[in-house]
Amino acid sequence: GAVVSQHPSWVICKSGTSVKIECRSLDFQATTMFWYRQFPKQSLMLMATSNEGSKATYEQGVEKDKFLINHASLTLSTLTVTSAHPEDSSFYICSARPTETGNQPQHFGDGTRLSIL
Amino acid sequence: GQNIDQPTEMTATEGAIVQINCTYQTSGFNGLFWYQQHAGEAPTFLSYNVLDGLEEKGRFSSFLSRSKGYSYLLLKELQMKDSASYLCAVVDSNYQLIWGAGTKLIIKP
Numbered sequence: 001g002a003v004v005s006q007h008p009s010w011v012i013c014k015s016g017t018s019v020k021i022e023c024r025s026l027d028f029q030a031t032t033m034f035w036y037r038q039f040p041k042q043s044l045m046l047m048a049t050s051n052e053g054s055k056a057t058y059e060q061g062v063e064k065d066k067f068l069i070n071h072a073s074l075t076l077s078t079l080t081v082t083s084a085h086p087e088d089s090s091f092y093i094c095s096a097r098p099t100e101t102g103n104q105p106q107h108f109g110d111g112t113r114l115s116i117l
Numbered sequence: 118g119q120n121i122d123q124p125t126e127m128t129a130t131e132g133a134i135v136q137i138n139c140t141y142q143t144s145g146f147n148g149l150f151w152y153q154q155h156a157g158e159a160p161t162f163l164s165y166n167v168l169d170g171l172e173e174k175g176r177f178s179s180f181l182s183r184s185k186g187y188s189y190l191l192l193k194e195l196q197m198k199d200s201a202s203y204l205c206a207v208v209d210s211n212y213q214l215i216w217g218a219g220t221k222l223i224i225k226p
Contacts (some may be wrong), residue, residue: 006159034214043218044160044204093159105150106214108159 003027004096013115015086021079021112023094029074030096033065034106035067040090050077074099082115121217123205128223129195134144137203139189145210151179151190152204154219160204162223163190192222200224 003026011019023033034048048069049057056069068080079094081088091113095106122140129135141149148167152160166172166181166188178191190203205217 013214044216046216088216089222091157105165106160113157 002111004094004107008112009110010113010115012115012117013084014085017116019081019084019114020093021081021094021114023077023079023109025075025096025107028096029097030077031074031099033071033077033094033096035069035077035079036093036095038074038111039092040091044093047079050079052077081114083092084114086116089114089116099112119207119209121205121215122206123203123217123220125218126221126223126226129192131195131197131224131226133195133223134191134193135195137192137222139188139190139203139217141154141205141207141215141217142185143207143209143215146183147208147210147212149179149181149188149208150204150206150214151177151188152206154202154204156201160216163203187210195224197224197226 005024005026007022031052035047036044037047037108038044042065047062050069050071051075052071056063066082091111093111095108097104097106120142149161150165153163154160164179166179169181169183171180176193181188202219202221204219207215
């Protein structure tokens, strides 16, 4: 089945560090990928929709200058958390759906647990 | 606005059957997904319904009534490993995925 690879799985770093998370669709092309954040015991929150070859669409309240998204190819999107602070500590999950139709299921990466000290 | 409602938490006994309901009000409808999410892990796809009726897949079944804006996920022969959150998500007219907050299912021996 469709597989999405997300890397790294865990990041622990000092406050002020920038962290890059990669999301790859391994066996399908994805024009659109999604970045979510999930705090403990809370539901998924969509941060932004990543569009191949164009600017990402950010949800209200998400700072685009802090969470940089690049979708340079049909199989790779990256999220960079710039100058991360402890309040950015969270579980970040990407997902992708095959390009062909909009009602294909989203396939999720395994997530990245980010801890900022 | 768009809204997905599902119970926050449910408890059931190992070996029993449980039904998790989901009601929705969205701008358009292009299908409904159910996902399972274990604590600390990413969601995994369970089912997709776009036509009215019941879709059965092993121990899990999903039902949809578009006229009522209603779906349920039915889990049979519950196992301890079924303890997880179950997320209902609707595809709206713009093919955007609208997520429910999830139902935490607790299975007791």
